[in-house]
Amino acid sequence: MAAxxxxxxxxxxxxxxxxxxxxxxxxxxxxxxxxxPNWLGVGLAFGTSAALWAFLIKQHNEDVMEYERRKATAHKxxxxx
Amino acid sequence: MVFLPDESRSLPPPPLLNxxxxxxxxxxxxxxxxxxxxxxxxxxxxxxxxxxLLATLGCVxxxxxxxRAEYMHAKVDRELFEYIRRHPGDFQPSTx
Numbered sequence: 001m002a003a004x005x006x007x008x009x010x011x012x013x014x015x016x017x018x019x020x021x022x023x024x025x026x027x028x029x030x031x032x033x034x035x036x037p038n039w040l041g042v043g044l045a046f047g048t049s050a051a052l053w054a055f056l057i058k059q060h061n062e063d064v065m066e067y068e069r070r071k072a073t074a075h076k077x078x079x080x081x
Numbered sequence: 082m083v084f085l086p087d088e089s090r091s092l093p094p095p096p097l098l099n100x101x102x103x104x105x106x107x108x109x110x111x112x113x114x115x116x117x118x119x120x121x122x123x124x125x126x127x128x129x130x131x132x133x134l135l136a137t138l139g140c141v142x143x144x145x146x147x148x149r150a151e152y153m154h155a156k157v158d159r160e161l162f163e164y165i166r167r168h169p170g171d172f173q174p175s176t177x
Contacts, residue, residue, distance in 0.1 A: 034122055045130035045131060045133070045134040046133065052137045052138065053137060056137075057097065067092065
């Protein structure tokens with residue numbers, strides 16, 4: 001019977017407790033409940049992502065404007081284009 | 082040691098989605114998917130906020146790394162061309 005139970009577990013037909021192979025930390029002690037979202041964490045993550053994208057796009061536009069400004073300033077003295 | 086010196090702003094900035102930012106964004110997304118896999122969650126469907134955040138972080142870091150790389154390459158090129166300009170005798174086409 002034990003061998004049969006082992007085989008059934010291996011086939012995934014009987015639930016086994018989650019293995020600790022990759023998550024050996026203190027946080028595993030608390031059983032994670034993935035059914036109830038951590039809405040604060042979700043909100044913070046999306047908010048941070050939006051802020052990071054805004055920062056990145058603003059930084060890129062500033063870089064482009066600064067480059068164009070310096071190019072125009074450099075050309076002003078040579079009076080070309 | 083400044084990450085991006087002021088003179089780096091005289092260089093044309095790389096496009097927003099360049100090889101560095103796309104690759105590191107993809108790597109961030111992959112690490113979120115791997116975190117799902119190791120914690121036995123649905124790989125693509127779980128933790129969308131985590132996937133978005135890590136991909137965004139990858140894009141930001143990749144963009145700034147590419148800017149620094151382009152600055153370092155331009156600096157080396159400038160020094161190289163300046164050296165060639167100052168030592169023309171060493172760079173004549175061989176006649177013999």
